[in-house]
Amino acid sequence: MALDGNAVRSVDRAAALLLALGESQGEAGVTELARRLGLHKSTASRLLATLQRRGLVEQDDETGKYRLGIVVIRLAERAERTLDLRGIALPELERLARLTHETTGLGVVESEALLTVAQVDGPNLIAVGDWTGRSTPLHCVASGKVLMAALAEREVLRLVRRGLVSYTERTIVQLEPLLEELARVRRRGYATAIGEYEMGLNAVAAPVHDARGTVIAAVDIWGPAFRLTPRRIPELAVQARETAAAISVRIGGAAA
């Protein structure tokens, strides 16, 4: 076998066809694909027909050429939830924690709340507890506001209508101030939270983008107010954005 030991040849070829179809934008013909991969055109035709049966590729009725199928898109949607975001993000979060000496984390939206999927504690031994796997409301934490700022406005309205719990006197619970805050987050590219969930607890967060520019997660830095002072926030915001961008790149996304 041309490739390493234990690959199934036909499957490997089929996968190569799939990838080649992805690279050639638009459609591609059997003959062209076969030539590009060094296959016999009858082989390519047979493999493509098999993929088509499962909807991974589709064929243009008029030209007979092939293109990627809809189910690829549906698969990708599943893949994103499944993807090992945690494993990819951890090294970057560790770097960020070392750099800032604070606790860093990564969160995603899960059933209308912020789910922390990874956390790295800073060297300062102020116990903060492990939030991995736990959920908090979106409106009162920095990462939550980053993710909320990427939702459709209709979603935000729905959440507000359902009621926002007030945790401290600084928690934003009214619609108008919240919309203004989210607009500010979008404009600046990062969010802050100054004692909005718990007095004395501050945070900064920045968005992680996928290949299409959609926000899929948020990187945050948080710590006690006496260390994470307002004057440090601009600097921390830059670092959070850099880390978020690095993670974006590693999952195949645009850093934008």
Added chain:
Amino acid sequence: MALDGNAVRSVDRAAALLLALGESQGEAGVTELARRLGLHKSTASRLLATLQRRGLVEQDDETGKYRLGIVVIRLAERAERTLDLRGIALPELERLARLTHETTGLGVVESEALLTVAQVDGPNLIAVGDWTGRSTPLHCVASGKVLMAALAEREVLRLVRRGLVSYTERTIVQLEPLLEELARVRRRGYATAIGEYEMGLNAVAAPVHDARGTVIAAVDIWGPAFRLTPRRIPELAVQARETAAAISVRIGGAAA
């Protein structure tokens, strides 16, 4: 062979594994997948290893279970551009044109402008010309505003800073009014344009969503002001939204 005549067995099985991995959210084990598809576990293992080689699936280092890989996501991004949006949308646009007796169209964002990818003229023979393949600025047409409303705010700021051309006295060229208009579009789920590009030309538009809820295109209805009167707009907006939702469903998206 169990399936129809001319499929490549191993490829078909590999494709089935891929789909099965998509259906089981999160990861899935070799044994479980093999049982679900009626395969021998050694076969499943071999096929999965082959898919992994191409990055279509990845394997968790700790548990040994498999999940969908990153390249699926990258493929899907290509697939969306490749996808036969036009072919899928056309029948729906035709229905809409028959229903409303107006001209209907479908547009996407292409290099920061609105690209019309499909158009169906209504039965009323007021010549409007074929816009297929042509581009217009985003800020002054209904579909453009729908698509703009889905952009990151930073993008909108960049466009405004670059300058918005004023075509009529109704064209929105200032930042603040534009942001308010886009917020209105998001809230209502549709956009209008009343003589903002050309006096006497009105339009309504609604967003088409993909599987992840991201806005990828806009359906519009447009016509001369004397027919497309303000009082007809609510009714047309509903129809535009229904058509957009129908297209969303047909490309595997959520109607939301």
Added chain:
DNA sequence: ACCTCTCGTCTCGCGTGGCGGAACCGTTGT
């Protein structure tokens, strides 16, 4: 309208590559 060039699919016999039984590890749980 003709021929010709190209492209995708189908047929078919050959021989190799994939299948599945079973053995082999590494982990987990009791």
Added chain:
DNA sequence: ACAACGGTTCCGCCACGCGAGACGAGAGGT
């Protein structure tokens, strides 16, 4: 320590996929 379980690897047999070539359908040139 043992058993149970899940993923990988080995190996021999035979079916299954491969590739040469034929076939039919368009497209385009003269």
